[in-house]
Amino acid sequence: MSNQDSISNKTKSQCNYNNNVDKHVSSLFGPVDDNDDDYNDNNDYYDDENEQVPRSPFVLAGLPPEPQDGNIEYKLKLIDPNPDRLQHLITQMNWRLKEGHGEALYEIGVEDCGTLSGVSHEELQASLVTLRKMADSLHASITILFERKVENDRHIVEVLVRKVPDDQHFIDLRVAVLGTVDSGKSSLIGVCTYGELDNGHGRARLNLFRHVHEIQSGRTSSIAHEILGFNDSGESIDYGTYRTPREICDRSTKIITFADLAGHTKYVRTTIFGLSAHAADFAMLCVDAPSSVVDTTREHFSYAITLDVPVFVVINKIDLCSKA
Incomplete structure (x- = not known):
């Protein structure tokens, strides 16, 4: 680790403390004050003066230690590295991208142990310049x-x-x-891929049904596919704007292909x-809240x-649950 990444004895003690805290507790979120002055700051490190920095709706109390594998990288700061150090950082980024199948997350201002030390405004701008230089060398984009x-x-x-x-579009x-x-799988996919809320009577799911008996019963009996696209800025591209899969x-x-299973x-x-033959990267498990x-x-x-x-859970139909 270079001198830029070295930490003080005080920070090391904070790291040791964080390592002794349960990672689930250390990553808790707290609410943000709506009147926080952070939202009024200027952001000089954006190319577009009118572009606003996305603000997190939460304040992190800490993060788990940096994983050795995977596509997440912690960096305290990246300020004017020498050529050898820069090449090492580029190689490291390339490895993280391969681990994430083309995507990597960089946490700037975070120690390897997960301590949220932060950096000054000037250090942040310099770190983002270095990060952009690293990404440009790999023909990657940063957001x-x-x-x-x-x-x-x-x-x-x-x-x-x-x-x-390189071999993919x-x-x-x-x-x-x-x-x-009846957990709302087809309706959820329809809302995500067409950008319109359901009317409460199953209109969103009609685009996924392939057979008459599916439309009549409202239940999926086959495997249906829909796609949802994202551009470099993370904005969704769906059938609400474009009509054909080719346009999307x-x-x-980035394209997410949903396989709606019975x-x-x-x-x-x-x-x-459908789960095995379609080589799913993830499984979205829908749970009917009521x-x-x-x-x-x-x-x-x-x-x-x-x-x-890998499985992640989506709790659906929460509007049908009582407040009690």
Whole structure:
């Protein structure tokens, strides 16, 4: 680690303290004061003077220690590295991009142990210049996801680095959608890919149904696919703006392909086939909030775990739950 990345004895003691704190507790979020003066600062490190820095709606209490593998990299600061150090940083970024299949997250102002030390405004600008130089050398793009201030007017920034593989037009991510019948899987995909809310009577799901009996019953019995695109700035590109998949793909650097799988136990073979044969990168498990977790939900979760597919959970229909 270079001199720029070295830390003081005081900071080291803070790191040791953080390592002794449970990572789930240390990554808790707290609410932000709406009158926070942070929202009124100028942001000189943007090329466009009118472009605003995305602000995090939360204040981090700390992060887990930096993972050795994966696509997340912590950097306290990156200020004017010498040529050898710069080449090392570029190689490191390239490795993180490969770990993330074309995407990497850089946390600027964060120690390797997860301590949120922050950097000054001048150090932040210099670090972003170096980060952009690193990305340019790999023909990658960078997008600032959010920026927050910590104590003593110091900044923390999360930056997304994205590089489309040389043999691809965009980054392709496949998500299998699991969940019991009537959990709102098809409606959720329809809302995400068409950019319009459901009318409460299942209009959003009609675009995914392929058979008459699916339209009549409102239940999926086959495997349906829809895509959602994102550009370099992280803005969504969907059927609400463009009519054909080709138009979406031509304008996107990242495409998420949703595979809508059947939730009824009658079509369990179709569900397992869709989860395995389509080589899903992730499984989205939809949970119906009023009904909570049922046997079919547990079964679908076990299918994903057995096939070693990472799972994330979406709780749907929360508007139907009582406030009590």
